[in-house]
Amino acid sequence: MHLRDKVIVVTGGASGIGQALCRRFWAEGARGVVVADRDAEGARKVAAEIGGLALPVDVSNEPEIVRLVEQATAAFGPIDLFCSNAGIAGEPGGPEVANASWQKTWEVNVMAHVYAARAVLPAMLARGQGYLLQTASAAGLLTQVGAAPYSVTKHAAVAFAEWLAITYADRGIKVSCLCPMGVHTKLLDETIGPVRDMLRAEVLEPEAVAETVIAGLAAEQFLILPHPQVAEYVRRKASDHDRWLRGMRRLQDQWGVGR
Numbered sequence: 659m660h661l662r663d664k665v666i667v668v669t670g671g672a673s674g675i676g677q678a679l680c681r682r683f684w685a686e687g688a689r690g691v692v693v694a695d696r697d698a699e700g701a702r703k704v705a706a707e708i709g710g711l712a713l714p715v716d717v718s719n720e721p722e723i724v725r726l727v728e729q730a731t732a733a734f735g736p737i738d739l740f741c742s743n744a745g746i747a748g749e750p751g752g753p754e755v756a757n758a759s760w761q762k763t764w765e766v767n768v769m770a771h772v773y774a775a776r777a778v779l780p781a782m783l784a785r786g787q788g789y790l791l792q793t794a795s796a797a798g799l800l801t802q803v804g805a806a807p808y809s810v811t812k813h814a815a816v817a818f819a820e821w822l823a824i825t826y827a828d829r830g831i832k833v834s835c836l837c838p839m840g841v842h843t844k845l846l847d848e849t850i851g852p853v854r855d856m857l858r859a860e861v862l863e864p865e866a867v868a869e870t871v872i873a874g875l876a877a878e879q880f881l882i883l884p885h886p887q888v889a890e891y892v893r894r895k896a897s898d899h900d901r902w903l904r905g906m907r908r909l910q911d912q913w914g915v916g917r
């Protein structure tokens with residue numbers, strides 16, 4: 659997909675990767691960019707900068723997603739590309755993390771993607787075209803040492819994106835799944851210390867991620883990997899799972915997290 663004259667919604671558009679996507683989509687000649695975020699003030703700033711429309715939304719609240727889609731469509735016409743990008747790091751830890759915290763991470767990192775697909779697909783299917791960009795994470799293909807809620811929900815986000823790509827391909831719907839490792843954003847700053855420090859070694863700026871997204875959307879490629887080494891890590895995991903688990907345990911020991 660090329661972005662000239664397209665109508666695009668980006669959740670989590672006030673900050674980090676989402677903000678860089680909004681700016682880049684506008685620079686590519688999009689007709690309308692909707693900056694959707696629970697941070698209304700941040701969204702307003704980004705929208706003002708690019709001549710887009712800021713809409714406040716909590717992506718984990720389905721009626722708010724429905725309203726977002728209605729308002730975006732009323733402002734610019736049918737949505738061509740919906741980027742389900744908002745996400746949270748969740749709490750570090752595993753089974754000991756409280757249910758309410760697991761649930762919150764599940765709602766923002768997974769159910770928000772379900773609500774968005776449910777809200778945008780009918781119009782896209784009626785037109786026989788539409789594009790969904792789902793921001794998951796390399797943690798959804800591999801794992802996030804020290805953070806089970808993030809790992810599990812990002813795996814689910816990848817699974818949902820794959821399912822959409824398989825199910826709707828014959829009906830004109832394209833799907834891409836963005837899976838970065840460390841990106842220099844607020845979310846990374848909030849991630850637990852040792853992991854953050856390790857990730858910093860391979861961290862990208864959000865603008866570099868947006869650049870890869872433009873190329874991935876142009877190629878209509880399912881998996882968009884701003885860190886190309888992730889493809890090799892996934893190959894190693896698939897070819898010998900036990901060896902991969904041993905390697906991850908070594909990383910966990912080096913980083914001093916997870917136990």
Ligand code: NAD
Pocket residue numbers: 669670671672673674675676694695696697700715716717718743744745746747766793794795796837838839840841842843844845846
């Ligand atoms: P960020 O914190 O800079 O931006 C996330 C944005 O999402 C914020 O503006 C925040 O207000 C918004 N948001 C959070 N919860 C929301 C909700 N319930 N409703 C509406 N908006 C909400 O972080 P980022 O790194 O740009 O994160 C964007 C996406 O990229 C996330 O899905 C994250 O999991 C993913 N990701 C980030 C990294 C990284 O290292 N930064 C790596 C892999 C994947």
